[in-house]
Amino acid sequence: MAQLPKVDVVFVGFGLVGGSIANELSKHTSLQMVALERGPFRDTYPDFLQDHFDEWRYAVQSELFQNLARNTITFRNNADQTALPMREYGSFLPGDGVGGAMVHWNGASWRFLPHFFEYRSHLENRYGPDFLPEDTTIQDWGITYDELEPYYDQYEKTFGIAGKAGNLRGEIIEGGNPFEGPRSDEYPQPPNQIAYGPSLFREACEEIGLNPFPQPSGNSPGTYTNPDGMTLGACNYCGFCERFGCHVGAKTSPIVMTIPNALASGRVEVRQFSTVYRIDHQDGVATGVSYYDANGMPQEQPADLIVLGAWTLENTRLMLLSGIGEPYDPQTGSGVVGKNYTYQTGGAGATVWYTDRILNRFMGSGANGFAIDEYNSDNFDHTGLGFFGGGNIACNNTGARPILGSGPLPPGAARWGSPWKAAVKEYYNRSVNFGMQGESPAYRQHFMDLDPTYRDAWGDPLLRITFNWTDNERRMVQYVAETALARIATAMGGQIQQARGVITDYSIVPYQSTHCQGGTIMGADPATSVVNKYSQAWDVPNLFVVGASNFPQNAGYNPTGTVGALAYNTADAIISRYLDSPGPLA
Amino acid sequence: MDHDVTQSPGIEPSEPDSAPAEEAARPRISNEELARRRVNRRLLMAASAAGGIAVTAMAAPGLRAQESTPEEGPTTPEEAAEQVATVTPGDAEQTGDTGQIRGGFQFFVPFQAAIVEAAAARLIPTDDLGPGATEAGVVYFIDRQLYQERTGFQGYRGQRYGLGPFQPGEATQGDQSALPLSERFRIGILGIEGLAQERYGNGFVRLSPEEQDAILEEMDSGEIESFGRVSLRTSPAVFEADESTPAGESAITAKAFFELLLAYTFAGFFADPVHGGNRDMVGWKLIGFPGAQMGYGDLILNYGVPFEGEYRSLADHQTAMSGGD
């Protein structure tokens, strides 16, 4: 195997995490860096400008996602089942290519609530030590909201997030989210122009005494230039966000806001089509990484510092394949790598159909709407409810592309034939959907490990996921559907309303969200976490493992804002502390 | 039936492409005619042998029975050439020349294409609301996808993990088929045809719309247990259900094939015309989806006001982007 010349830093995966940290290091240090990215580089021009309106190619045939023929996961609901490969997409859509999954994300950009970072302590303080289900393994993060706040701010300014503050330095601001943690500053951009459907949701929420606020969004309402001089275009609401690149550079992502600036330094080299398969280490020190290059040849890239930003699933798999950290054992509860796999609890949704108006559902963007937070996390009293947790409720007009988005049709509508045709013609442009992004608590029996049977294209074991909903989430979904969604739907009027609130077993089949968390969780104690609060591996101090894999459990929000904050937290720790004296930071 | 050499499976000629000696002595019956009779009869036998709907199909290449079905064998090369473009499964003498479709397929043989087109036309009918799957060219869209799969093993949702071991799992674990989509289509098409023969003694494309709907409904209901088995007995030319085939060997269930057909029919109706379906954007026009618009800008705030712009396809967009418009 060829050993390449040593570099200062190597990035495994070049998405939000890799691009953000590389950009900061390029500005504040003179380090030489190499980024290894398994996918290709695609840019606004010419790739997305000239082609992106192709639902079949991008949304259904999964043009931009990880190639499952080479690497997928295996899945089972519980340890008594045999895990089988996810042969087709699927519940989630891992990104592939320079810029990572933000290239084709929607843009819903959240901060987590302050109490969520100390969730176990908070719930036990408020409801007593016996309140939580016995099998839940939720834990505190080892970092607080206040510690992360500057990095949320840095992420939002770098990426030009649009929204309305609800809490500025402790003062509650009307029109924003009254539940959010104190912000040091307003959002860098004002909210988007918001489509008709969500505006009906907002009116209904207000009517019943809730506090709707604009969905914080990575779809740029105007042109915006960030502190590095990188510019976002203005969104024109074409309705092709989720699963598509942006044709006008108006959806914020690393290929627009961070990576070009990092490359401009001349000290960052990005190698496309480079798939890392091991982190090489000896005596508690990472020495470099091994990867297959674009020709399929194995290469060894030595480096002093390694940043693993390959997203939840590959972060965890690479740790397990490389033998770093003790693998989690659900029988004994010992070990940490692979622990606390969580997802996003869907299933609480509602639809209102209007026969008296059209809604232009195809005009929109990935994060174009309003939200409420009354039913999120511990924002409401859970005494006597039989569950903990909740979720954000949002109504977004993401664009209704017809193959996957011609529905939903009213209950009882035919699935095919002339009656279906009549129904889809009548209702395609007359429905408004909204729902909860439910929290996903961690449990002892939900985890990731290496599959004993199935292999990737190179012969390495696939990652195995063992996961299901529990009664806690089932009750949560039902409660929110009944108490909140049905009420809002009724207030919205319309001719037909439907609220859905029953979940049984988690299924890998329908797309739900690309929100997979855990596996390399952060914490204050090496016995119960893989990384410290700087996302630095406890066992290998020159290895930083960053991303949603650090979340000990998932909140009732999309994850990316918090991933961004963690990335800037790590970048700052490296620049201002680690480089001066390399070694454990906590 | 005296000329039918396929009377008993045991004496079925094993070499489907070469006419047996007996046949050569009866010049009035063409090879194609024999092949056609064989497929219908076998499908029928298959259906009854399993006491239900089991249809065995096969992956052996070159099986004429699967591939050709013109009612009358062509007598001149010109006729033969024409029939390639307009062949019709089933018995045209009984019902006239319905079911003709235009040629131009990369994957399907016309026998298969005609069945897919007929089924798609029931899933999205041509009716007083306007064009349906037929006008949209759904069958050409599906044909192209299946042909492309041959080079890339693409599934409905992209590059598919195709390594074993294969085993059926829970519904929550997703599709575990070991067969590529194109083979599932081949088997499923014969499943539909077998069902038509079993229920009505006629080819699917010859059935009335009500009869076709009844078959699709039966598939959709999930009640049909054996459908699309793959076992062969005695020789590749014997197209018969093997009752000993374990249920788990079913290559694709009637319900699964129905869902596949429905998903592909919708996709062929709604995908951008660049992929061969949704011709003249008829799918989009039905529901009012304007297509590849650069954007809507301030129109997003015109609540409830219909969009008046022209429908726009990816081809229109690409032309504009390349400076040719």
Ligand SMILES: Cc1cc2nc3c(=O)[nH]c(=O)nc-3n(C[C@H](O)[C@H](O)[C@H](O)COP(=O)(O)OP(=O)(O)OC[C@H]3O[C@@H](n4cnc5c(N)ncnc54)[C@H](O)[C@@H]3O)c2cc1C
């Ligand atoms: C369709 C879709 C919509 C989404 N919408 C939202 C949303 O609205 N709001 C929200 O908060 N989040 C959303 N997300 C999630 C969001 O995109 C991710 O949270 C975010 O991209 C995570 O950043 P990351 O840097 O951790 O990983 P990524 O951005 O995925 O980057 C990881 C990179 O590592 C590469 N990689 C992986 N393994 C290897 C390897 N072995 N060797 C080399 N390279 C490797 C990958 O190819 C990838 O480019 C969405 C995701 C998808 C797919």
